[in-house]
Amino acid sequence: QTCRETKVAVLGAGLTGIEAAKSLSNAGVTDFLIVEYNSDIGGRVAHTTFGQDANGNPYTVELGANWVQGLGTPGGPQNPIWVLAQRYNLSNTYSNYTSIETFSSTGANDFTSLLNDFDDAYAYVEQDAGYILTEGLQDRSFRSGLSLAGWKPQRDMAAQAVEWWEFDWEYAYCPEESSQEFAIVNYNTTFYQFSEENNYVWDQRGFNTFIKGEAYTYLKPNDTRLLLNTVVTNITYSDNGVRIDNADGSCITAEYAICTFSLGVLQNDDVTFSPALPAWKQQGIATFSMGTYTKIFLQFPSDQVFWDTSYQFLLYADPYTRGYYPVWQSLDAEGFLPGSGILFVTVVDNESYRVEAQTDDETLAEVLAVLRLMYPNTTIPEPTAFFYPRWSLEPWARGSYSNWPPGTTLEMHQNLRANVGRLWFAGEHTSAEYFGFLQAAYTEGQAAGDVVAACVNRVYAPEAYYENLRGSTTPTEYNATNGWIVSSFLTYGF
Numbered sequence: 001q002t003c004r005e006t007k008v009a010v011l012g013a014g015l016t017g018i019e020a021a022k023s024l025s026n027a028g029v030t031d032f033l034i035v036e037y038n039s040d041i042g043g044r045v046a047h048t049t050f051g052q053d054a055n056g057n058p059y060t061v062e063l064g065a066n067w068v069q070g071l072g073t074p075g076g077p078q079n080p081i082w083v084l085a086q087r088y089n090l091s092n093t094y095s096n097y098t099s100i101e102t103f104s105s106t107g108a109n110d111f112t113s114l115l116n117d118f119d120d121a122y123a124y125v126e127q128d129a130g131y132i133l134t135e136g137l138q139d140r141s142f143r144s145g146l147s148l149a150g151w152k153p154q155r156d157m158a159a160q161a162v163e164w165w166e167f168d169w170e171y172a173y174c175p176e177e178s179s180q181e182f183a184i185v186n187y188n189t190t191f192y193q194f195s196e197e198n199n200y201v202w203d204q205r206g207f208n209t210f211i212k213g214e215a216y217t218y219l220k221p222n223d224t225r226l227l228l229n230t231v232v233t234n235i236t237y238s239d240n241g242v243r244i245d246n247a248d249g250s251c252i253t254a255e256y257a258i259c260t261f262s263l264g265v266l267q268n269d270d271v272t273f274s275p276a277l278p279a280w281k282q283q284g285i286a287t288f289s290m291g292t293y294t295k296i297f298l299q300f301p302s303d304q305v306f307w308d309t310s311y312q313f314l315l316y317a318d319p320y321t322r323g324y325y326p327v328w329q330s331l332d333a334e335g336f337l338p339g340s341g342i343l344f345v346t347v348v349d350n351e352s353y354r355v356e357a358q359t360d361d362e363t364l365a366e367v368l369a370v371l372r373l374m375y376p377n378t379t380i381p382e383p384t385a386f387f388y389p390r391w392s393l394e395p396w397a398r399g400s401y402s403n404w405p406p407g408t409t410l411e412m413h414q415n416l417r418a419n420v421g422r423l424w425f426a427g428e429h430t431s432a433e434y435f436g437f438l439q440a441a442y443t444e445g446q447a448a449g450d451v452v453a454a455c456v457n458r459v460y461a462p463e464a465y466y467e468n469l470r471g472s473t474t475p476t477e478y479n480a481t482n483g484w485i486v487s488s489f490l491t492y493g494f
């Protein structure tokens with residue numbers, strides 16, 4: 001069979017792939033193909049139409065990425081995603097985390113003072129993480145860090161809800177399953193470097209407008225270099241080139257390729273590699289974690305909205321199960337979609353897998369039962385629309401975003417990043433510092449595009465990898481060779 005030939009195959013048209021191809025294009029490498037499973041650009045920045053407004057027009061809600069996280073301060077570094085959000089005029093509103101009402105199973109119950117207790121413990125965990133990093137010590141779980149700081153929620157379900165709001169809601173994993181050192185690095189490099197603000201994007205064109213905008217700075221309309229609806233099934237790599245085989249029987253041969261498939265896709269063997277990936281690479285892929293974050297949307301008749309729309313957030317502490325429908329967000333609020341009657345609740349990790357396995361009706365019944373506990377003296381109307389995505393079941397995503405498990409070193413992460421032969425890997429999961437965030441995809445896509453463009457132009461610069469791994473990261477290893485691009489001690493945004 002004759003395969004289509006190209007210099008660089010960019011696998012995936014999420015933010016990483018689009019930025020990688022932009023870097024190639026900027027470096028004068030215009031002979032590339034972008035291969036994408038879905039019918040549109042954007043990957044995990046995905047939206048759907050939901051419910052309808054008073055005129056019968058549907059609303060747009062984001063199923064994946066929703067916030068620009070960390071903006072920037074005057075004179076300080078700007079989050080590149082914030083720069084792009086402004087360039088493409090994305091409608092967004094500051095998320096005010098102090099605009100929160102707390103509930104237990106008997107209704108409204110003010111336990112907001114626990115938020116300060118958690119913050120006190122967190123400050124200790126941060127300092128301790130800095131010590132681990134600068135002294136090259138053994139990492140530990142975020143749970144151990146919190147316990148050592150005196151935060152021990154145990155069976156206090158209000159404290160568990162506060163911990164979930166402060167931690168699981170961001171990392172999509174519980175503190176037991178997360179690294180103390182790298183969770184703190186991840187927070188600092190975004191929120192202390194840029195700023196502590198999170199802006200919620202509610203643009204009715206969809207958040208992916210900025211990724212499309214980026215793509216069409218170098219693609220022409222109907223550009224034949226963008227292959228949508230094309231499912232890669234096998235990647236054959238060597239030191240001489242890469243061959244991509246697709247589900248439709250077509251194939252591509254390339255001098256180089258950049259694989260931007262998610263960690264979940266790599267872990268689930270949705271795509272096979274020939275030859276099998278080396279042991280060090282397989283270890284890197286198997287060791288890191290892919291979290292799942294599920295937003296469950298409800299629309300109620302706009303004249304029967306029963307919650308206090310002056311709050312942005314509602315936090316529910318279930319008496320039995322940690323993480324059981326804990327964080328609710330009202331879009332029926334000034335600055336969002338007033339009059340929409342839209343409320344959504346988020347679950348992560350095991351609760352996500354549980355609701356993904358249920359029918360919509362089963363989940364709706366649970367969600368309404370929780371609302372009846374939160375508002376005991378109120379008649380909760382039937383929602384007019386209900387929807388949630390099942391991220392871990394999507395064969396092109398297999399989860400929402402990556403997380404760093406406890407006790408896993410920077411060398412192990414570098415094995416996740418490193419190339420094999422002429423096949424490069426990039427994605428939010430390959431960012432040692434911004435992992436999970438859009439800025440991870442942006443920086444890693446550009447970096448991979450730059451290095452592959454240099455290769456095409458005959459400056460071959462393979463990534464470092466490690467056959468034998470040790471138990472901790474030495475202070476001198478926090479350098480660009482291992483994907484460490486910015487100090488985690490910056491405080492511009494503080």
Ligand SMILES: Cc1cc2nc3c(=O)[nH]c(=O)nc-3n(C[C@H](O)[C@H](O)[C@H](O)COP(=O)(O)OP(=O)(O)OC[C@H]3O[C@@H](n4cnc5c(N)ncnc54)[C@H](O)[C@@H]3O)c2cc1C
Binds near residue numbers: 013
């Ligand atoms: C629910 C959720 C909430 C999030 N919230 C935020 C947030 O608020 N703020 C934030 O900064 N980040 C958030 N993120 C993370 C952010 O969306 C990701 O970091 C980013 O979009 C990852 O981009 P990527 O290009 O690395 O991967 P992807 O977007 O996954 O791109 C990879 C592309 O590869 C394609 N692909 C996969 N398999 C194949 C195949 N076999 N053949 C061909 N193509 C294939 C996929 O379709 C996809 O388009 C969230 C993500 C989710 C899912």
